[in-house]
Amino acid sequence: MPMEFSSKLLENAVDEVSMLPGIGKRTALRLVLHLLKQPTGQTLRLSESLVALRETIQFCSNCHNVSDLALCEICSNPNRDGSIVCVVEDIRDVMAIENTSQFRGKYHVLGGKISPMDGIGPSDLYIDSLVAKASSGVVKEVIFAMSSTMEGDTTNFYIFKQLEALPVKMTTIARGISVGDELEYADEVTLGRSILHRIPFENSLKNSE
Amino acid sequence: MPMEFSSKLLENAVDEVSMLPGIGKRTALRLVLHLLKQPTGQTLRLSESLVALRETIQFCSNCHNVSDLALCEICSNPNRDGSIVCVVEDIRDVMAIENTSQFRGKYHVLGGKISPMDGIGPSDLYIDSLVAKASSGVVKEVIFAMSSTMEGDTTNFYIFKQLEALPVKMTTIARGISVGDELEYADEVTLGRSILHRIPFENSLKNSE
Numbered sequence: 226m227p228m229e230f231s232s233k234l235l236e237n238a239v240d241e242v243s244m245l246p247g248i249g250k251r252t253a254l255r256l257v258l259h260l261l262k263q264p265t266g267q268t269l270r271l272s273e274s275l276v277a278l279r280e281t282i283q284f285c286s287n288c289h290n291v292s293d294l295a296l297c298e299i300c301s302n303p304n305r306d307g308s309i310v311c312v313v314e315d316i317r318d319v320m321a322i323e324n325t326s327q328f329r330g331k332y333h334v335l336g337g338k339i340s341p342m343d344g345i346g347p348s349d350l351y352i353d354s355l356v357a358k359a360s361s362g363v364v365k366e367v368i369f370a371m372s373s374t375m376e377g378d379t380t381n382f383y384i385f386k387q388l389e390a391l392p393v394k395m396t397t398i399a400r401g402i403s404v405g406d407e408l409e410y411a412d413e414v415t416l417g418r419s420i421l422h423r424i425p426f427e428n429s430l431k432n433s434e
Numbered sequence: 435m436p437m438e439f440s441s442k443l444l445e446n447a448v449d450e451v452s453m454l455p456g457i458g459k460r461t462a463l464r465l466v467l468h469l470l471k472q473p474t475g476q477t478l479r480l481s482e483s484l485v486a487l488r489e490t491i492q493f494c495s496n497c498h499n500v501s502d503l504a505l506c507e508i509c510s511n512p513n514r515d516g517s518i519v520c521v522v523e524d525i526r527d528v529m530a531i532e533n534t535s536q537f538r539g540k541y542h543v544l545g546g547k548i549s550p551m552d553g554i555g556p557s558d559l560y561i562d563s564l565v566a567k568a569s570s571g572v573v574k575e576v577i578f579a580m581s582s583t584m585e586g587d588t589t590n591f592y593i594f595k596q597l598e599a600l601p602v603k604m605t606t607i608a609r610g611i612s613v614g615d616e617l618e619y620a621d622e623v624t625l626g627r628s629i630l631h632r633i634p635f636e637n638s639l640k641n642s643e
Contacts, residue, residue, distance in 0.1 A: 238487040268488035272481035279477040
């Protein structure tokens, strides 16, 4: 059903908002009408924050994480162990791992995963800079922390091949039954892997390294 | 779970976007990261369209619909019948009714409905201007087209009381079984009303007035 707008300004705003992923015309109209009912300041703050972000944001020159500085807080922190590098797909994964407070190394944000279907090849990702980092001699261990999907596995394997010849230990985060999950509802592959990669019981008693 | 942002700019943008209704921090982050991957132009167009809308939008002085002019296209259209006024809650209802192409009168947008729970009383809505319009002698019929909820019914009744003494016909849109709906799944109140307010069969053969 086409929408007939009584205002060109309204139509433009709805069109722009509905270009965001997962936001249709109807939701966009609801959001825009909400802004119209709020003080003008809210719309100005929203717009300014988006423009400020888009125009002045930087990406860390070492790990490619979003940062306000040329080197992000994690990479410039002397208490973080630069010999362990955790490879992740995007900055949301960095935030998720940081929230666990279990990792004291540094990150390497690839900026996506290899996905021929979406036209994303190895050259579209920050793989060269990872190889350079691993070749420098500082890095002792690379942890793969990609999504457990076909694209994630492909990316892991591609990087594995690139780093194979280097004196670097390569590990991957543990896959298994989620804490709090019922065994009977777990999928077979996950349950299978969790048995295959079982750990000494006393290790499971530790909550952190 | 609190989010730890690696960038203050990113945090600001996520905070502002998550002030929109129905958008949480996680969705806001997804939207903002999407904008970071798009050309800067998209963010600029989005921001400009919102600011332009918020700062220069007008509301029709006659019907209170959103408009780029002091008098909206419907109110200034000489082919629309000003003697019939359809009272709706907000401009989305105007769009919905316009889409049916079944109404050739004009509208009156209340800007909400009476809802003591949300602190919205009659004085927060454009009821006075409706009473003034109805008193002018031009309006012959007022159609109530509010949502079929407690608040909608309260609003209808309040307006009915205000207009009661005036020589104006008051009607309400028909409630009944939706076109295409199975009778057995209809709720009792709707089905009851649809029997009570049955119409001559030959009238049902007409698709428009």
